[in-house]
Amino acid sequence: xxxxxxxxxxxxxxxxxxxxxxxxxxxxxxxxxxxxxxxxxxxxxxxxxxxxxxxxxxxxxxxxxxxxxxxxxxxxxxxxxxxxxxxxxxxxxxxxxxxxxxxxxxxxxxxxxxxxxxxxxxxxxxxxxxxxxxxxxxxxxxxxxxxxxxxxxxxxxxxxxxxxxxxxxxxxxxxxxxxxxxxxxxxxxxxxxxxxxxxxxxxxxxxxxxxxxxxxxxxxxxxxxxxxxxxxxxxxxxxxxxxxxxxxxxxxxxxxxxxxxxxxxxxxxxxxxxxxxxxxxxxxxxxxxxxxxxxxxxxxxxxxxxxxxxxxxxxxxxxxxxxxxxxxxxxxxxxxxxxxxxxxxxxxx
Amino acid sequence: xxxxxxxxxxxxxxxxxxxxxxxxxxxxxxxxxxxxxxxxxxxxxxxxxxxxxxxxxxxxxxxxxxxxxxxxxxxxxxxxxxxxxxxxxxxxxxxxxxxxxxxxxxxxxxxxxxxxxxxxxxxxxxxxxxxxxxxxxxxxxxxxxxxxxxxxxxxxxxxxxxxxxxxxxxxxxxxxxxxxxxxxxxxxxxxxxxxxxxxxxxxxxxxxxxxxxxxxxxxxxxxxxxxxxxxxxxxxxxxxxxxxxxxxxxxxxxxxxxxxxxxxxxxxxxxxxxxxxxxxxxxxxxxxxxxxxxxxxxxxxxxxx
Numbered sequence: 137x138x139x140x141x142x143x144x145x146x147x148x149x150x151x152x153x154x155x156x157x158x159x160x161x162x163x164x165x166x167x168x169x170x171x172x173x174x175x176x177x178x179x180x181x182x183x184x185x186x187x188x189x190x191x192x193x194x195x196x197x198x199x200x201x202x203x204x205x206x207x208x209x210x211x212x213x214x215x216x217x218x219x220x221x222x223x224x225x226x227x228x229x230x231x232x233x234x235x236x237x238x239x240x241x242x243x244x245x246x247x248x249x250x251x252x253x254x255x256x257x258x259x260x261x262x263x264x265x266x267x268x269x270x271x272x273x274x275x276x277x278x279x280x281x282x283x284x285x286x287x288x289x290x291x292x293x294x295x296x297x298x299x300x301x302x303x304x305x306x307x308x309x310x311x312x313x314x315x316x317x318x319x320x321x322x323x324x325x326x327x328x329x330x331x332x333x334x335x336x337x338x339x340x341x342x343x344x345x346x347x348x349x350x351x352x353x354x355x356x357x358x359x360x361x362x363x364x365x366x367x368x369x370x371x372x373x374x375x376x377x378x379x380x381x382x383x384x385x386x387x388x389x390x391x392x393x394x395x396x397x398x399x400x401x402x403x404x405x406x407x408x409x410x411x412x413x414x415x416x417x418x419x420x421x422x423x424x425x426x427x428x429x430x431x432x433x434x435x436x437x438x439x440x441x442x443x444x445x446x447x448x449x450x451x452x453x454x455x456x457x458x459x460x461x462x463x464x465x466x467x468x469x470x471x472x473x474x475x476x477x478x479x480x481x482x483x484x485x
Numbered sequence: 486x487x488x489x490x491x492x493x494x495x496x497x498x499x500x501x502x503x504x505x506x507x508x509x510x511x512x513x514x515x516x517x518x519x520x521x522x523x524x525x526x527x528x529x530x531x532x533x534x535x536x537x538x539x540x541x542x543x544x545x546x547x548x549x550x551x552x553x554x555x556x557x558x559x560x561x562x563x564x565x566x567x568x569x570x571x572x573x574x575x576x577x578x579x580x581x582x583x584x585x586x587x588x589x590x591x592x593x594x595x596x597x598x599x600x601x602x603x604x605x606x607x608x609x610x611x612x613x614x615x616x617x618x619x620x621x622x623x624x625x626x627x628x629x630x631x632x633x634x635x636x637x638x639x640x641x642x643x644x645x646x647x648x649x650x651x652x653x654x655x656x657x658x659x660x661x662x663x664x665x666x667x668x669x670x671x672x673x674x675x676x677x678x679x680x681x682x683x684x685x686x687x688x689x690x691x692x693x694x695x696x697x698x699x700x701x702x703x704x705x706x707x708x709x710x711x712x713x714x715x716x717x718x719x720x721x722x723x724x725x726x727x728x729x730x731x732x733x734x735x736x737x738x739x740x741x742x743x744x745x746x747x748x749x750x751x752x753x754x755x756x757x758x759x760x761x762x763x764x765x766x767x768x769x770x771x772x773x774x775x776x777x778x779x780x781x782x783x784x785x786x787x788x789x790x
Contacts, residue, residue, distance in 0.1 A: 192694055194690065194693055194694065219699075220698075222696075223696045223697070223698055224696065225696070226693070226694055226695065226696035227694055227695035227696035227697075228696055231694065231695075232691075232694045234687060234690065234691055234694075235687075236687060239686065239687040239688065240687040240688055240690070240691045241688055241691070242688040242691075242692065242706050242709075242710065243688070243710065243784075243785070243786060244709045244710055244713075244783065244784060244785060245705075245706070245709075253692075253695055253697065253705075254695040254696060257695065257696055257697060257701075258696060289785040289786070291785070291786045302691070305691070305695065309696075
């Protein structure tokens with residue numbers, strides 16, 4: 137497992153706008169191992185989508201990436217690729233599943249042809265062979281009576297079926313990394329589960345790695361091996377899925393977990409995180425989450441917290457983990473999670 | 486599809502009936518008479534009225550006209566004696582239609598190319614230049630452009646003949662260009678905004694994520710999708726161009742239908758006015774029908790409804 141296929145090192149992405157420079161990604165580093173699923177979690181504006189676009193080389197023209205940022209994939213730094221070299225990577229070595237199946241298929245092109253397109257481009261198949269392979273892919277993603285539907289247009293299909301087609305397009309050229317940008321957000325819940333199961337099953341077959349972008353922690357629990365929590369263009373906590381769910385350390389992770397409905401919270405209202413994310417035109421000094429954080433310390437507004445190690449796989453950037461920090465009591469729900477963590481540890485020992 | 490076209494044709498005939506009815510009765514409201522030559526004696530006027538069937542009760546006149554109109558017979562011109570309206574239109578409409586078709590082809594092709602170039606270079610110098618050109622093209626009327634073209638390319642640098650029709654193709658160059666500028670400008674602006682929308686759409690993002698080059702993305706995905714709304718614009722535009730431009734025809738002395746239509750109004754040449762109006766209406770409807778059929782071919786979503 138400890139064989140990173142992708143290394144993101146000190147990634148910064150800035151956007152030059154009329155109002156000034158928006159620092160969308162501020163020093164993000166992570167590894168992605170062969171065959172694993174890494175979930176990147178955060179609310180809107182946390183930089184999840186910019187991260188995916190950067191990994192696909194599809195950022196807007198006004199994006200500026202400083203030279204010390206590196207995206208290492210198969211011994212090459214993706215950020216140094218020419219547009220032509222990028223075209224070889226996109227859809228071939230790194231592919232993407234889009235969020236909204238209702239708008240991400242071309243309404244004027246037959247679905248079979250849309251699936252065949254990356255095959256014609258990357259594997260240089262003839263149109264006939266590519267369509268034959270597209271049919272196999274359609275069967276592989278569970279489209280019933282695929283032969284009859286290969287010449288359908290997107291509007292003839294339901295959202296769930298279209299998302300299967302989008303997945304088939306992403307899988308067409310057998311990519312090593314699959315980036316899924318909220319692939320189930322636009323689907324209703326029963327279809328969500330089907331699509332997630334399909335993705336897991338397909339990953340097992342191909343041993344590809346998945347970067348799973350979402351704001352839905354419920355989805356993360358079933359899908360991911362590891363989780364990175366992003367806030368205001370930074371990763372604030374990362375660890376295995378159990379570590380994030382049962383031993384969370386960053387107050388922002390607490391907030392996210394608290395705002396997720398569970399069977400324990402059937403009564404009363406959901407706990408939202410107060411306030412809004414900061415303006416990344418002028419990111420605040422210190423910990424960006426401090427203004428919304430009821431556990432904030434004085435130092436949070438002055439100095440940025442470094443990553444504190446909790447285990448070999450679990451790190452969190454919060455001053456609460458500093459030995460000089462006062463011990464705080466997290467919300468009741470988090471305490472329950474911690475208790476469950478103790479149990480899990482006990483079972484292992 | 487065949488059923489759809491038949492349905493549309495039936496609707497077209499009904500609309501045509503409404504147009505004929507409306508024009509006929511509007512003509513009756515119009516004051517004055519075509520026989521206002523002071524030399525005419527009352528007996529002569531009565532004779533003329535009888536000859537043209539104007540002495541009959543109105544409802545008979547109407548039925549007569551309606552039946553004949555559907556047969557393609559719009560009566561005889563008052564102004565040009567013994568010339569049937571159908572013949573007059575038949576002589577002049579093809580000239581206007583040829584000029585209009587040339588202008589349409591030039592205008593639409595130029596518009597498509599400039600619009601796409603503008604969208605792909607959004608907010609840089611090329612886009613800015615094309616923006617100025619298309620704004621000028623929309624705001625400067627075609628007759629002013631016609632006069633400017635006449636002066637520049639007919640007089641200052643005499644590359645093309647300045648007037649006339651039918652002797653050589655070069656005679657049609659300047660009026661075609663003068664007529665093509667406005668449609669080219671309108672299509673440019675329209676294609677630009679449609680293309681910008683298409684280029685920022687999710688399916689174009691997905692096409693890019695497949696590893697297609699920008700050229701492939703534009704040609705295979707963006708163009709086809711931005712053409713759908715452009716087609717609906719071109720239909721009425723085609724009808725307008727094919728039925729002739731009075732001003733351009735006058736400036737370049739082209740014996741088209743537009744010129745004749747205008748001259749028939751002050752002389753109260755009712756059959757010509759009515760005949761031309763009906764032919765205009767028919768052409769507009771046919772163009773819209775053709776547009777709808779083309780849209781169905783390009784857009785699969787329309788095809789199935």
